[in-house]
Amino acid sequence: MTLESELAQLHQPLLRFAQLQLRNDSMAEDVVSETLLAILEKPDNFQGRSTLRTYATGILKFKIIDVLRLRGREVHIEPLAEQSLDDALDALFEADGHWQDEPQAWREPERALEQSQFFETLQACVDRLPARVGRVFMMREWLERETDEICEELGITANHCGVLLYRARMQLRECLDRNWFQGAR
């Protein structure tokens, strides 16, 4: 397959990812175009080191970070009532702070990392998060940015950031448990 046709296949997936992060179609198109251009300009940088997908994703991440930095405080995420987040999570616990349903162990989670189907499930779980929660989570865990950087950029308090990340992790844990690991138990 030529580099062009490989990139053509990657175009939609990359675009979708950029859209999830940037929440802006034209900005997403721009970063993806820049990513493809960077690869086409210096195809030798890529050869043999990793899959094209991994390589392109790496470049795209940096482009997304650049845009987010530039955009800075222009885009505010509407403040969510922190209380309502906590309330939703309260339902997972008894009044005395014990688990309603005790989380069970996952069997051989490392093996899931070898299965593309697992990643499809994870992606579906991320897509199901409320937009703000998903965005903060992906900034933290996928773009691997520092929390204080994320809070500052989104104009939210460190505590609120922490609540959003906690909520994302709890929901994703539940979602993976239900949709992947329970079947393997």
Place this chain on the structure above:
Amino acid sequence: MKPELTCKEVARLISEGLDAELPAHERARMRLHVVLCDACRNVNEQFAFLRKATRALKPHQDDK
């Protein structure tokens, strides 16, 4: 001495600990709870796994 942490507090502290360093005493109390509580030990491992899995996540190719 403060009363023991609840599972609910511990779950939040596990998450916080992934984003910032917890104060030493709080971290120790949280870890003690994790040692003694199966459910919270599972959550501790699962949050760490979630991080690892998310970092390995790539744009999917199936939605062409």
